Amino acid sequence: METVVLSFSGGRTSAYMTKYMLDNYKDKYNFIVLFANTGQEHPKTLDFVHNCDKYFNFNTVWIEAVVHHGQRKGNTAKVVTYDTADREGTPFEEVIKKHGVPNKSFPMCTRELKQRPIMSYMRSLGYKPRNYKIALGIRADETRRVSTSARQKNVIYPLVDAGVDKDMILDWWKDQEFDLEILEHQGNCTWCWKKSDRKHFLNIEENPSWYEFPKRMEKLYNHVGPQKDKSIPRNFFRFNRDTETMFKLYELSKNNIIPISKIEHGYGCSESCEIFPTEETNG
């Protein structure tokens, strides 16, 4: 039987995809459900993954990146559980310590925290990359996120093939016993550098403590990794803005000194954290 990794990111869509595949194709494929924890997820995301195991028997394997410092060795993975999963950002900090602060120019956090650990975990089970497929939770209404080189990478998009869109997924979740209890601007890593300024400002207003982690990372590691101009530190946010600048901009926009429309330039539709990204989403 062919093996398929169901890449469960902790969101409603990938949970739906996992349930759909387990319900409909269990006889055809050997499924392995994987959730790669960054340590900066919303606590309710972890609860949601846990509930999917409890209510739907996903049997998710929770993994975290293990970084090998001072070696030319890619990240491997360790298996954790709902109880032992990191909530402090330790895997993320280890990645930053080695590769520097991720941002639009250096969008490597998904690759280092999710993609490589997933591939390493599969290698530890004896699978070579060509021997299994990876299913990603991309919907039929977001085909721009489908990688053009998906076939070469053995990546499949079951919800695109099945024509499942956002409304269908949201409707389905309304009927379930539990749901992901967070709003859109709170998802993924809570302070993810890919979020729009609008979402950052909402998060800063509601949960300023989420930004202590990126602020600390910039202080400790903004000189790590390649940079066109070594005198310019590497920061997280759009236009290489640091966390403190984001707080200042939030204040300016809150007091209407500068309207958000003047702060938020050219934000595309690229907020995503899928492994094997398209060239557009890149990261």
Ligand code: SF4
């Ligand atoms: S892209 Fe965003 S959500 Fe994904 S690992 Fe990086 S910071 Fe976290």
